[in-house]
Amino acid sequence: MKALYKSAFFLIVLLLPLITQAQKQKSKAQLEKEKKENLNRIKEANRILQQTKVQKEASIGQLNAIQEKISVQKGVISTISREIKLLESGMKETEGIVGELQADLESLKAEYATMVYAASKTANSYNKLMFVFAADSFNQMVRRLRYLQQYSEARKKQVEQINKVQVALTGQLRTLESQREEKRGLLDKQMVENKNLLSLRTQQDGMIQKLSKQEEQLKREVAQRQQAVKKLDNLIADIVKEEMARAARAAREEGRATSGSASKITLTPEAALISSSFAGNKGRLAWPVDRGFISQKFGRHNHPVLKGVVTQNNGIDIQTSQGEPARAIFEGKVLTVASVPGMNNIVMVQHGEYFVVYAKLRTVSVKEGQDVKPKDVIGTVYTDANGTTELQFQLWKNNTNLNPESWIRPK
Numbered sequence: 167m168k169a170l171y172k173s174a175f176f177l178i179v180l181l182l183p184l185i186t187q188a189q190k191q192k193s194k195a196q197l198e199k200e201k202k203e204n205l206n207r208i209k210e211a212n213r214i215l216q217q218t219k220v221q222k223e224a225s226i227g228q229l230n231a232i233q234e235k236i237s238v239q240k241g242v243i244s245t246i247s248r249e250i251k252l253l254e255s256g257m258k259e260t261e262g263i264v265g266e267l268q269a270d271l272e273s274l275k276a277e278y279a280t281m282v283y284a285a286s287k288t289a290n291s292y293n294k295l296m297f298v299f300a301a302d303s304f305n306q307m308v309r310r311l312r313y314l315q316q317y318s319e320a321r322k323k324q325v326e327q328i329n330k331v332q333v334a335l336t337g338q339l340r341t342l343e344s345q346r347e348e349k350r351g352l353l354d355k356q357m358v359e360n361k362n363l364l365s366l367r368t369q370q371d372g373m374i375q376k377l378s379k380q381e382e383q384l385k386r387e388v389a390q391r392q393q394a395v396k397k398l399d400n401l402i403a404d405i406v407k408e409e410m411a412r413a414a415r416a417a418r419e420e421g422r423a424t425s426g427s428a429s430k431i432t433l434t435p436e437a438a439l440i441s442s443s444f445a446g447n448k449g450r451l452a453w454p455v456d457r458g459f460i461s462q463k464f465g466r467h468n469h470p471v472l473k474g475v476v477t478q479n480n481g482i483d484i485q486t487s488q489g490e491p492a493r494a495i496f497e498g499k500v501l502t503v504a505s506v507p508g509m510n511n512i513v514m515v516q517h518g519e520y521f522v523v524y525a526k527l528r529t530v531s532v533k534e535g536q537d538v539k540p541k542d543v544i545g546t547v548y549t550d551a552n553g554t555t556e557l558q559f560q561l562w563k564n565n566t567n568l569n570p571e572s573w574i575r576p577k
Contacts, residue, residue, distance in 0.1 A: 197248055204241045215232065222551075230461040232369050236363065250352050267331055275328060374471055384471060397508070406521060406564065410564070439518075449572065449573065454494075455547065456490070457490060458484045460482050460485075462483040489555075492544045492557055493543055500538060501515060521562040522561055525558035527546065531546075
């Protein structure tokens with residue numbers, strides 16, 4: 167029974183790391199991927215930051231880029247912390263296996279020592295022969311011969327078992343040392359990244375101090391933006407209202423029912439299919455630009471520098487690189503191409519009862535009535551006098567404003 171237990175335990179010791187290794191490798195690979203993506207985002211934010219510095223010493227665009235780097239830097243540190251916790255879990259498991267193997271090895275050696283001591287009493291051939299021939303019967307003699315043979319084989323198996331456990335123990339000790347070395351490396355990385363975060367916070371504080379000296383200019387910029395936002399909102403409202411009226415007229419002319427709400431567009435079967443498909447892809451829609459970060463989220467926000475000043479964003483602002491193309495996020499039809507002071511060129515694309523607005527475009531590559539597919543170029547994003555390249559991106563369902571960030575896929 168004891169030999170069976172030892173064999174079973176040894177099998178578990180060998181298989182347990184293999185069973186959990188796949189899970190750990192998957193978790194580690196996910197963390198490595200996440201860390202790599204975050205480091206790429208930091209590089210992208212740094213490139214955008216350098217472009218804004220060319221035009222002006224301090225700007226809101228630069229502050230946004232620094233804040234994006236801080237946010238992503240926190241993600242890098244968090245990922246490293248999770249890597250350390252995962253490694254510590256593995257080390258604890260390895261230490262447990264090492265302890266069990268060491269105890270098993272000591273037990274096997276003790277058993278083997280007992281066997282050797284017992285065998286030493288009949289060590290020479292004469293004693294063995296005497297033991298065999300002293301049997302009372304032929305059957306007893308056969309049983310004694312078989313016993314000596316089995317005892318010899320048991321000693322050999324015990325040696326083999328000791329060697330196997332010794333090899334397994336050596337392997338686990340190497341694994342443990344490797345894990346300890348990896349942990350030391352991760353702790354060093356964590357220290358470096360914490361220093362980088364501290365440096366970014368210092369840059370952020372310095373940028374805010376510089377911008378605080380430009381209070382009057384910043385107030386003018388906020389006022390100009392509010393005016394531009396109001397004009398854009400009025401334009402969008404008028405366009406949606408006109409489209410609702412046009413769709414209702416077309417439905418009546420074609421004999422289709424128009425008993426729906428007055429605040430809802432009457433859709434053709436084809437448009438209804440696109441609308442349903444658009445809604446079904448919520449959270450998975452493509453980004454309107456290939457590179458960049460959300461510099462201002464949807465809704466009301468305190469100004470990053472001016473105290474007591476609150477701004478309203480009916481979409482999201484995406485800061486990107488100079489000359490970056492804006493792309494369609496889904497199949498649809500270009501409803502409007504227009505120009506709004508403070509928002510430059512705008513393009514409005516209809517996806518059934520959903521409308522996507524691309525504002526702050528330098529150039530436009532589409533025309534009204536044109537069908538577009540995902541990733542089709544809408545135009546290029548505008549770069550302002552401060553060197554900030556930023557797209558204003560909005561999403562509407564009929565005449566209701568939605569948060570675009572919850573519709574596009576996470577970065």
